[in-house]
Every structure is written in C-alpha cells, then in structure tokens.
Amino acid sequence: MDEVFKALADATRRQLLDRLYCENGQTLHALCEHLDMTRQAVAKHLAVLEAANLVVVVRSGREKLHYLNPVPIHEIYERWIGKYQQHHLAALSALKTSLEENRDHDDDDDG
Known part of the structure; x- marks a missing residue:
C-alpha cells in the first residue's frame, strides 16, 4: 500500500490516472498529448504507476496500451x-x- 500512496502523491501521476479513467487503454503517445513534459518523463511516471499496480500495460501489436487498475x-x-x-x-x-x-x-x- 505504501507504493500506492507514493504513486498517488504526485499530481502528474494523478492526472494520468484521471485521463485513463476517462479513456482507458491509451498509448504513451496519447497520454503525452496534454502534458507539458517529455515522453521519457511521462514514461517514468507510468512506470511508478505500474509498480504500484495502478496501471496495467497490455501489448497490442507494436503498441503498449495503458489501463487503469x-x-x-x-x-x-x-x-x-x-x-x-x-x-x-x-x-x-x-x-x-x-x-x-x-x-x-x-x-x-x-x-
């Protein structure tokens, strides 16, 4: 549960979760569109959310789709x-x- 609280402590990660809540199954590219940060920074935030089991990644061909858990x-x-x-x-x-x-x-x- 500590990892979940740490993941939720960051406003950008909460924003990513909100975006997935509104539209589940988004690619990294789609999640980056409305954020003023690099693709690598968003990927790091997503990795923290994955580690906390708040986001699940499913491969679909060459794409990775991110889903809210x-x-x-x-x-x-x-x-x-x-x-x-x-x-x-x-x-x-x-x-x-x-x-x-x-x-x-x-x-x-x-x-």
Missing part, C-alpha cells in the same frame, strides 16, 4: 476511508432518529 484505490478506500465513513453515517442516523423523536414528542404536547 482501480483495485488498489478501492483497497485504500476500504482500509482508510470506508471505516471512518461508517462512523459518520451511524452518527447522522442517530441524529436523525433523535430529531424525529423530539418532533413526535413536540407534536404530542401540542395536541
């Missing part, structure tokens, strides 16, 4: 976000129940 990001969500989100949702649910009970109690007092 969302599994490591989902694992981060499950480990670091999901469990905290559960606590907040439970608190909101308890608040809703409490407010509804108070409203019902106030309605009884009025009648």
Whole structure:
C-alpha cells in the first residue's frame, strides 16, 4: 500500500490516472498529448504507476496500451476511508432518529 500512496502523491501521476479513467487503454503517445513534459518523463511516471499496480500495460501489436487498475484505490478506500465513513453515517442516523423523536414528542404536547 505504501507504493500506492507514493504513486498517488504526485499530481502528474494523478492526472494520468484521471485521463485513463476517462479513456482507458491509451498509448504513451496519447497520454503525452496534454502534458507539458517529455515522453521519457511521462514514461517514468507510468512506470511508478505500474509498480504500484495502478496501471496495467497490455501489448497490442507494436503498441503498449495503458489501463487503469482501480483495485488498489478501492483497497485504500476500504482500509482508510470506508471505516471512518461508517462512523459518520451511524452518527447522522442517530441524529436523525433523535430529531424525529423530539418532533413526535413536540407534536404530542401540542395536541
């Protein structure tokens, strides 16, 4: 998981992942089109993403196609976000129940 966090720490790598999310299966050339950096620099960023298993490369003839692998990001969500989100949702649910009970109690007092 450390490699995933390190890979996600860089804005250019996050941008590459966003581009793959929008259009999966792109070549290095296509990924370079909207970045103001050399092809070699983009290739290095892609290598970091591959090492973190965030990008999978599939050869298609002479081309290498890059695909987003969302599994490591989902694992981060499950480990670091999901469990905290559960606590907040439970608190909101308890608040809703409490407010509804108070409203019902106030309605009884009025009648």
